[in-house]
Structures are given as structure tokens and as C-alpha cells.
Amino acid sequence: MKPSRKVVTRSPHRVVGLIACNWLQKQPIEYESQLEKRFIQKILLTQGVTEVIHQPFQIEYGDALEKKYTPDFLITFQDGTKIVVEVKPEKFIPKFADTFDAAGDILQQRNFKFCVVSELQIDINDEPESIDLLLRYAKGSFPRSNIEAVKQFISGTTTREISIKEVCDCTNSSIHLLFHLLGRRSLRFSKEISTSPNTLILGNAGGEYYDNVFIPDWLNNTQWTANSRVRQNDNGVGSSIRRSHHTPNLHVGHF
Numbered sequence: 388m389k390p391s392r393k394v395v396t397r398s399p400h401r402v403v404g405l406i407a408c409n410w411l412q413k414q415p416i417e418y419e420s421q422l423e424k425r426f427i428q429k430i431l432l433t434q435g436v437t438e439v440i441h442q443p444f445q446i447e448y449g450d451a452l453e454k455k456y457t458p459d460f461l462i463t464f465q466d467g468t469k470i471v472v473e474v475k476p477e478k479f480i481p482k483f484a485d486t487f488d489a490a491g492d493i494l495q496q497r498n499f500k501f502c503v504v505s506e507l508q509i510d511i512n513d514e515p516e517s518i519d520l521l522l523r524y525a526k527g528s529f530p531r532s533n534i535e536a537v538k539q540f541i542s543g544t545t546t547r548e549i550s551i552k553e554v555c556d557c558t559n560s561s562i563h564l565l566f567h568l569l570g571r572r573s574l575r576f577s578k579e580i581s582t583s584p585n586t587l588i589l590g591n592a593g594g595e596y597y598d599n600v601f602i603p604d605w606l607n608n609t610q611w612t613a614n615s616r617v618r619q620n621d622n623g624v625g626s627s628i629r630r631s632h633h634t635p636n637l638h639v640g641h642f
Contacts, residue, residue, distance in 0.1 A: 406431075410525065410571050417441040423459060425509050426474045428518045430462060431525075433603055434575055438463040443471070448489045456490050458501075468602065470500045473611075477505040491611045502609040511605070517582045524563055525570025533564055534573075541574065544590035548577045552584035 405415040443461035
């Protein structure tokens with residue numbers, strides 16, 4: 388499947404660009420907004436992701452194939468799971484609900500999961516700032532011997548969790564090396580993503596989390612369903628979009 392169109396061009400009205408992540412894939416990942424950029428950065432720290440493609444294909448639907456929709460991203464996990472993701476500001480989601488209904492039906496037929504993600508899932512506390520810093524260190528390089536020393540220490544731990552500071556102290560490593568390994572997912576956060584020295588990462592007793600694929604709740608909980616959509620705002624008050632039950636006449640385009 389090829390991207391439906393090239394998007395990285397100069398524009399006075401849009402923020403476009405590329406994110407290079409050669410430790411994951413050769414091709415840089417395109418984005419068309421700051422929200423898309425922050426989504427890419429967050430997904431790059433997600434365990435098990437093996438490929439991220441921007442605007443992977445175009446979906447044609449409607450009685451005469453007169454309608455077209457291009458999703459934002461296709462995320463592939465190491466177990467073969469494929470998730471199609473639309474990144475949209477929360478306030479605009481109701482406007483596109485019918486389009487997402489149609490796309491969700493078609494993608495389900497093709498065994499794709501379909502998620503609609505907004506700033507409510509992407510911009511959590513100070514995560515964007517921490518993620519941006521980690522990915523900057525991920526692009527750097529460190530002596531192989533120093534990297535192996537940290538990995539050997541983690542493999543020899545008997546605890547499930549250990550703080551960044553403890554690892555640095557026990558291995559005589561710089562915190563920048565830990566940021567590098569966390570940014571490249573060689574190490575994994577236990578819970579929250581943070582660059583605080585007291586932040587917990589997984590020790591060897593949590594090793595199964597390095598080997599298995601877990602689609603994170605922030606992404607898994609955004610799966611779009613055809614006739615209802617429940618979201619939580621920052622205050623925990625639920626809001627929903629509900630539409631009448633209908634079965635549109637869909638035609639699958641070539642993608």
C-alpha cells in the first residue's frame with residue numbers, strides 16, 4: 388500500500404514536517420499538524436510498534452464510490468496487529484462522525500482496528516515535553532560498552548521496578564544514556580512517562596513486558612464503534628455521540 392499523496396510541502400496555514408527514527412524504520416514519518424507530530428512522538432515510545440505509515444491509503448465509499456477518505460496513520464505491531472488511526476482535535480470529531488462510521492465498517496471488514504485519537508489522549512500532563520526530550524536523546528549515540536553495562540544490570544535485577552536514578556548510580560551511567568535507551572525502547576517505563584530521576588522503569592522481574600505486545604489503553608480505548616462514541620473529558624465527565632442505527636451501502640476502494 389502506498390501513501391495516497393505527498394504532504395510535506397511549505398504552507399502558510401499548516402504545520403508540516405518529518406520525524407526521522409532510523410532505529411525503528413528507514414523512512415521518516417510525515418505529519419501535517421502539531422497534534423499529529425505529538426501523536427507520532429508518543430507512538431514511537433509504544434512497545435511493540437514496528438512501523439508507522441502516514442496517509443497509508445485512500446478509502447472509497449458510497450453507492451457510487453463518490454466519497455473518499457484518507458486516514459492519518461497505519462500502525463503495525465510486532466505480532467501483526469494493524470491499527471488505522473485518525474488524529475483529530477476533539478471539537479471536530481462530531482463533524483466527521485458519519486465518515487468515521489463508514490471507514491470503521493470498511494476497515495473492520497479488512498481486519499484493521501480503527502481508532503480516533505484527540506488531544507485528550509495525546510496531551511497528558513507534561514508527557515509531550517518528556518517524550519520530545521527522550522526522542523532527541525534517542526537520535527544520539529553512546530558507547531556500546533556503556534549501553535551493555537546498563538542492559539546487563541537490568542537483566543540482573545530481582546525487582547520489577549527500579550528508578551532511573553538507581554540505575555544511573557549503580558552503573559555509573561549518565562542520565563542522558565538512560566534517556567537514550569528509554570527513547571529507543573530498550574528500556575521501558577513502568578507507568579508514567581517522565582524524565583524525573585525518580586521515575587520508575589521496569590527491572591528484570593518485569594521482563595515479560597519487554598517481550599509481549601500490549602496495545603496501550605490510551606490507544607486501545609479510542610476504537611471507533613459505528614453507533615456510539617463515549618469519551619471522557621479532563622474532569623472525568625462522560626460525553627457521547629450517538630447516531631441512529633443504519634447500515635450504509637459501502638463499496639471498498641482499492642487500497
